[in-house]
Every structure is written in C-alpha cells, then in structure tokens.
Amino acid sequence: MIETALIVETVVKAIIALAVIAGMAGFATFIERKVLAFMQRRLGPMHVGPYGLLQLAADGIKLFTKEDIIPQNVVKPIFMIAPVIAAASAFVAIAAVPYFPEFTVFGYTIHPIISDINVGLLFIMGAASVGMYAPLLAGLSSHNKWSLLGGARAVIQLLSFEVVSGLSILGPVMMIGSLSLINMNDYQIGGVANWLIWKQPLAFVLFAIAGFAETNRTPFDLIEFEAEIVSGYATEYSGMRWGLFFIGEYANMITISVLVSIIFLGGYNDIWIIPGAIAMLIKVSLWIFLFLWVRAAWPHVRPDQLMWVCWKVLMPLALINVLITGIVLV
Amino acid sequence: MELRGFKNRNVSPGYIFFEGEPKPLTSWEQFKRFLSRAVKGELFVGLWIVLREMIRFDIHTLQYPMEKLKMGPRYRAIHKLLRLFDSGSERCIGCGLCEKICISNCIKMDTKVDEKSRKLVTQYSINFGRCIFCGYCAEVCPELAIVHGSSYEHASEQRASFGLKEDMLTPLDKFKANKQKEFPGFGALSKDADKFVKKTPLAY
Amino acid sequence: MFEAIAFYMFSILVIGMFLIVVFSKNALYSMSALAGGMIFISGFFFLLDADFLGVVQIIVYTGAIMAVYAFGMMFFDTTRDVKENIRFKKIIYTLSTLSAIFVIFILLAPVYSGKIEALYPSIQGVGNIQMIGLILFTKYLVPFELAAIMLLAAMISGIVLVKIKMEETPTDIEVAKGEK
Ligand code: SF4
Ligand code: SF4
Numbered sequence: 265m266i267e268t269a270l271i272v273e274t275v276v277k278a279i280i281a282l283a284v285i286a287g288m289a290g291f292a293t294f295i296e297r298k299v300l301a302f303m304q305r306r307l308g309p310m311h312v313g314p315y316g317l318l319q320l321a322a323d324g325i326k327l328f329t330k331e332d333i334i335p336q337n338v339v340k341p342i343f344m345i346a347p348v349i350a351a352a353s354a355f356v357a358i359a360a361v362p363y364f365p366e367f368t369v370f371g372y373t374i375h376p377i378i379s380d381i382n383v384g385l386l387f388i389m390g391a392a393s394v395g396m397y398a399p400l401l402a403g404l405s406s407h408n409k410w411s412l413l414g415g416a417r418a419v420i421q422l423l424s425f426e427v428v429s430g431l432s433i434l435g436p437v438m439m440i441g442s443l444s445l446i447n448m449n450d451y452q453i454g455g456v457a458n459w460l461i462w463k464q465p466l467a468f469v470l471f472a473i474a475g476f477a478e479t480n481r482t483p484f485d486l487i488e489f490e491a492e493i494v495s496g497y498a499t500e501y502s503g504m505r506w507g508l509f510f511i512g513e514y515a516n517m518i519t520i521s522v523l524v525s526i527i528f529l530g531g532y533n534d535i536w537i538i539p540g541a542i543a544m545l546i547k548v549s550l551w552i553f554l555f556l557w558v559r560a561a562w563p564h565v566r567p568d569q570l571m572w573v574c575w576k577v578l579m580p581l582a583l584i585n586v587l588i589t590g591i592v593l594v
Numbered sequence: 595m596e597l598r599g600f601k602n603r604n605v606s607p608g609y610i611f612f613e614g615e616p617k618p619l620t621s622w623e624q625f626k627r628f629l630s631r632a633v634k635g636e637l638f639v640g641l642w643i644v645l646r647e648m649i650r651f652d653i654h655t656l657q658y659p660m661e662k663l664k665m666g667p668r669y670r671a672i673h674k675l676l677r678l679f680d681s682g683s684e685r686c687i688g689c690g691l692c693e694k695i696c697i698s699n700c701i702k703m704d705t706k707v708d709e710k711s712r713k714l715v716t717q718y719s720i721n722f723g724r725c726i727f728c729g730y731c732a733e734v735c736p737e738l739a740i741v742h743g744s745s746y747e748h749a750s751e752q753r754a755s756f757g758l759k760e761d762m763l764t765p766l767d768k769f770k771a772n773k774q775k776e777f778p779g780f781g782a783l784s785k786d787a788d789k790f791v792k793k794t795p796l797a798y
Numbered sequence: 799m800f801e802a803i804a805f806y807m808f809s810i811l812v813i814g815m816f817l818i819v820v821f822s823k824n825a826l827y828s829m830s831a832l833a834g835g836m837i838f839i840s841g842f843f844f845l846l847d848a849d850f851l852g853v854v855q856i857i858v859y860t861g862a863i864m865a866v867y868a869f870g871m872m873f874f875d876t877t878r879d880v881k882e883n884i885r886f887k888k889i890i891y892t893l894s895t896l897s898a899i900f901v902i903f904i905l906l907a908p909v910y911s912g913k914i915e916a917l918y919p920s921i922q923g924v925g926n927i928q929m930i931g932l933i934l935f936t937k938y939l940v941p942f943e944l945a946a947i948m949l950l951a952a953m954i955s956g957i958v959l960v961k962i963k964m965e966e967t968p969t970d971i972e973v974a975k976g977e978k
Contacts, residue, residue, distance in 0.1 A: 390856035
C-alpha cells in the first residue's frame with residue numbers, strides 16, 4: 265500500500281516537474297529574447313499578443329507542426345535519437361533537484377524532490393555530462409562539416425569543464441560531508457551569513473564558470489557559434505527535433521541555476537522575512553538573468569582558449585581550493 | 595614589409611595607427627598580461643554598459659507596419675513625373691536625356707510632334723525590374739521632371755505596377771489640390787542656388 | 799518484483815548494446831552502443847543500492863567514451879561503414895569463442911559451487927560512500943595512492959605536452975616570409 269502511494273506520488277511529482285520545467289524553459293526563451301533586445305536597445309517580439317507574450321505559443325505551434333526533415337546520408341537512428349538524449353538527460357537531471365522547502369497539503373507532507381538519492385549532486389553532474397552526448401552524436405551523424413566541427417567541439421568542451429566542475433564542487437562537499445542536495449541546503453540554515461559562498465568563494469566562481477560551459481552559454485557556446493560554424497551540431501536539424509535541443513539547453517540552464525542557488529547561495533532557507541520558496545525563485549531568476557546578461561555583453565572564446573583556461577588556470581585553482589579546504593578542515 | 599607607405603592615402607593628421615598590443619615574450623610577461631586582463635575588470639565594464647542601456651530603456655526600434663520611417667529628401671525610391679506649377683502641364687519636354695543616360699537602359703519613351711508642333715511625350719515607362727535607383731535620370735533632367743519619390747514599399751502584384759507614365763505622373767486632381775511638392779533631392783536646385791548665379795562674361 | 803523486471807530489462811539492454819558494439823560495421827553505431835551499454839550497466843549498481851558506484855560509472859564512462867569518439871572522429875568517416883579486412887578468419891573466430899567460454903567459466907565456477915563470500919560484508923547503518931572510503935583508505939590505500947600519483951603525472955605531462963606556442967598566427971608567418 266505504502267509502496268503504491270510512493271509510486272503514485274513520484275509519478276505525479278515527475279509529471280508536474282516535467283511540465284513546469286518544460287514550460288519554464290519555453291518561457292525562458294521569451295525572456296531571453298526580451299532581455300537581449302532591451303540590452304541592445306530593441307523591443308524584441310511585440311506583435312503576437314500583449315508585448316509579444318504569445319510569441320511563445322506561436323513558436324511552439326511552429327516547431328510542432330513543421331515537417332520532420334531527415335536529410336539524405338545521415339546516420340538515421342543516431343540522428344533521430346540525439347535530440348531525445350538532449351532533452352531526456354536534462355529532465356533526468358531534475359529528478360534529484362529539490363526546489364522548495366517541504367510543505368503540507370491536506371495533512372500530507374510533500375517533499376518537492378522527485379527522488380532524494382544520497383548522491384544527488386553527482387547524479388546531476390552525471391546526467392549533465394551524458395547530455396553532452398547529444399551534440400556529439402548529432403554532429404557525428406549529420407554528414408555535414410559544420411555539424412562535425414560542432415561535435416568535435418562538444419568533446420573538447422566536456423573534457424574541459426568536467427574536471428573543473430567536479431573539482432570545484434569538492435570543496436563544499438568536503439565541508440558538508442554529504443553529496444545530497446538537501447543536506448547541502450540544511451547546512452546553510454540561518455541567514456545570509458551562513459551561505460557557503462562566503463566560505464568557498466573560489467569554488468563558487470569556478471563552479472559558475474563550469475556551469476556556463478556545461479550549458480553552452482555564451483562565453484563558451486562554441487559548439488553552435490554561428491559566426492564560425494553556422495549552427496554547429498544543430499545545422500541539419502529543424503522542427504521539433506531542433507526544439508528538443510533547445511528545451512534541453514534551457515532546462516539545463518534552470519538546473520544549473522538551482523544547483524548554484526542550493527550549494528552556494530543558501531538554498532531554499534528563509535532569508536529574513538522572505539519565505540524560502542520565494543527566496544529560491546528570486547535566486548534562480550537572478551541566475552537565469554545573469555546567463556542572459558552575460559550573453560548580451562561578452563564575446564566568445566575559442567575552443568583552444570577554453571581548454572587552456574580550464575586545464576591550466578581553473579583546474580589548478582580548483583586543486584588549490586581543495587587543498588586549502590582540506591587543511592582548514594583538518 | 596612596410597605597407598604603410600601605400601596605405602597612407604592622405605588621411606588627416608592625427609590618424610592613429612594601431613598595430614595591436616606588443617606580444618609578450620617571456621612567460622612572466624605572459625602571466626602579467628593574463629593577470630591584468632583577468633583582474634582589470636574590463637569584462638565587468640561590458641556587463642555594466644549593457645545593464646545601463648537596459649535600465650535607460652532608450653529603445654530605437656521602429657515597429658514597422660504601425661510606424662513608418664520618414665525618408666530624407668535624397669532618398670532614391672520609385673520615380674515620379676512632376677507637373678509645372680504654373681500651368682499644370684507636364685514638365686517633361688521629351689528631350690530623351692534620361693533615356694540616354696540610364697545605365698541600366700530601363701527608361702523607354704515615345705514622343706511625337708503634336709498639332710501645335712511641340713513635342714509631346716506619348717509613352718514614358720521605367721522598367722523597375724532593372725532600375726538600380728542610381729538617380730542619374732533625375733540628375734540629368736533639365737526640367738526636374740523625372741524625380742525620385744520617397745515611397746519605399748515596392749511590393750506589387752505586377753512588374754509594371756509603378757513604372758508607367760500614369761503611375762508616375764502627378765494626377766491632375768492631386769495637383770489641383772496643391773499636393774505636388776517640389777522635389778528637394780537629387781538634381782534639384784539647392785536653396786542658396788541664387789547666390790551662385792554669376793553674370794555671363796560678355797567680354798569674349 | 800520490480801527489481802526482477804528491472805534486472806532483466808537492463809540485462810537485455812546491456813547485452814543487446816554490446817552485441818551491437820561487436821557486430822556493427824559502422825563506427826558510430828558501435829561507439830554509441832558502447833556508451834549506451836556502459837550507462838545501462840549503472841542501472842545494476844542502482845538496483846544493488848550502490849548509488850555512488852552507479853553515478854561514478856556514468857560520469858567516468860561518459861568521459862572515457864567521449865575520448866573514444868574523438869579518436870573515431872579522427873580515424874573514420876563515421877557516417878559510412880568501415881571496411882574490415884580480416885585475413886585469418888578461422889583463427890580469430892576460434893580464439894574469440896574460446897576466450898568467451900573461458901571467461902564465462904571463470905565467472906560462473908564460483909557461483910556454481912556456491913562459494914562466494916563477501917570479503918568485506920557491508921556494515922549496517924554505514925552509507926555506501928563511507929564504505930567505499932573505508933575500504934579504499936585501509937586495504938587498498940597503496941594502490942589507490944599509486945593510481946592517484948600516476949593520474950596526476952599523466953595530467954601534468956598532458957598539460958606540458960599541449961603547450962604549443964601560438965605567438966604567431968599563420969598570417970604573420972606568411973607575411974614574415976614575404977608571401978604577402
Ligand atoms: S530628361 Fe527630363 S525632360 Fe528630358 S525626357 Fe527625360 S524626363 Fe523628360
Ligand atoms: S535611377 Fe538610374 S537606373 Fe533607374 S531609371 Fe534612373 S537612370 Fe535608370
């Protein structure tokens with residue numbers, strides 16, 4: 265009986281999380297266009313609905329109803345499965361993310377996390393690194409030079425950022441002594457002064473940089489950089505398959521924002537009089553805004569620069585951070 | 595390998611040549627450059643500038659179908675044939691200069707001698723499929739008869755839509771309503787043209 | 799019940815994937831199936847409540863197979879079939895069949911005789927990660943440290959090896975040679 269209840273609860277949570285995150289990912293595309301436009305003295309989408317709000321629906325209809333083109337000479341099964349990997353891995357990652365403090369509805373306590381596995385953090389990072397297979401497979405199977413270059417860059421990117429994100433997170437993990445995101449959150453109970461960012465500033469910066477690389481956001485969006493390789497791995501994609509890549513990217517963005525908020529910025533604990541859930545929303549929105557802001561302001565790096573900076577600068581810094589944390593802890 | 599001698603085409607003095615930053619030689623210099631670039635905060639200047647623009651909200655977008663840009667007088671769009679202000683008759687005297695000078699050979703006209711033994715323009719058309727809007731015709735016209743208009747919305751159902759004489763000539767009713775504007779742009783007299791009028795030296 | 803279903807599902811998936819790895823002539827299929835198989839193997843770890851190992855399996859093998867992909871990208875046209883050129887078919891097939899049977903025998907013999915014992919039975923109330931830590935830092939301390947030192951050395955030498963000087967762009971060199 266209890267097992268059935270658990271299964272039902274998990275399924276319901278999964279569906280809700282999926283719908284909300286997919287919706288938010290769609291909404292994030294709209295926000296992105298607006299914010300970028302404002303920063304470049306433009307208005308962005310204006311004509312569909314009030315202030316272009318329904319542009320979202322228009323785009324969705326367009327993506328869903330477009331013909332699913334599979335070009336000649338591609339490796340068909342792999343070409344078809346690559347966008348599914350992108351979206352699926354992004355949504356699998358959200359299974360281990362706690363979003364809000366637990367709350368009670370009709371006397372039934374709900375933990376807003378789909379599955380509280382005790383290695384949540386590692387699980388999310390694993391799912392994210394599986395997500396990098398999507399551009400790689402898309403690039404290799406597309407039979408297109410630009411796609412191939414995009415795929416090659418995806419390899420470079422994964423091999424660069426994975427070390428940094430893993431090592432930078434080690435410091436906080438050592439301090440907290442757990443890989444569960446809920447423990448991380450509970451570690452920071454009690455106001456802004458207890459946030460981990462004050463104890464691990466270096467790790468925070470490194471993890472943020474690695475997060476930008478992980479989600480292919482601007483300074484590191486070399487795998488689909490129009491000016492160099494047309495559209496990178498997504499050159500041959502159109503319609504809903506392209507849309508899946510897109511949703512995956514935005515879902516990843518949300519996941520990374522939530523992760524940073526939980527690990528370094530105090531998670532969903534109450535700040536002063538702001539309740540935890542709202543504090544969390546504010547933090548995540550600010551992080552997503554930061555993603556867009558950086559996209560509006562900063563230039564791209566070259567692949568060799570990314571590798572250079574990750575292996576020669578950030579990785580030693582992360583190691584030093586781990587070392588210092590270890591010394592302080594002992 | 596000095597290209598500057600060739601490149602210097604009498605640019606105004608004070609032109610700054612930028613050869614790029616000096617290349618760092620030793621690893622220490624490289625490290626210093628890396629530090630200065632990383633810590634100087636230039637990246638944050640960029641961030642601040644875009645944020646400032648967002649806060650100012652100084653939007654330059656023109657929402658096209660609802661708002662339209664007013665074209666300047668020198669804009670060269672679809673042509674117009676004007677009428678004389680005094681009599682309302684056509685300005686074009688059928689001299690054929692525009693037909694002659696048109697570099698894409700797209701003006702075609704036909705004239706005849708009418709009963710008052712004056713030249714009458716019976717046909718005048720511009721093939722806008724070929725016109726490159728160079729403005730030579732307007733510039734060469736001695737009567738300021740063929741001029742450029744300012745309508746830039748050129749979508750039409752037929753190729754010949756704007757190019758016949760009836761389309762380009764100011765209609766009489768519009769003319770009578772005093773709606774014909776003198777063309778201030780390409781080939782027109784400038785406002786201070788009077789100042790430049792000189793006496794013909796009769797001494798020759 | 800669920801565990802049995804999951805176990806058989808994952809087994810079929812893993813075996814199927816690795817069959818594709820061996821039999822496919824297309825490098826892209828093989829590599830993708832390899833990656834898929836490695837990820838499905840982590841399912842067994844999750845079934846055995848070894849979350850940590852499962853996740854580590856995913857993270858490590860995605861990175862590792864990524865490197866295999868990089869090589870595949872350099873050596874093959876991944877959208878075409880690879881032409882295999884096997885000269886001594888009989889020897890290869892006999893040897894591989896024999897070794898497969900041998901491996902199965904080695905693995906199944908202790909199971910069959912029922913003499914499997916955990917050297918380090920899991921302690922009640924101690925988490926998965928803690929157990930791994932305990933074993934790594936007691937019995938396997940020396941190999942662990944040796945592996946760590948080896949990896950560090952490999953990493954540093956890798957960084958040193960890729961230190962190519964990019965002071966001059968190809969254009970600079972052409973200009974210096976007087977070609978432009
Ligand atoms: S140059 Fe002017 S006046 Fe002469 S034919 Fe052309 S439009 Fe008429
Ligand atoms: S604008 Fe140029 S190309 Fe067009 S009709 Fe006049 S002279 Fe010919």
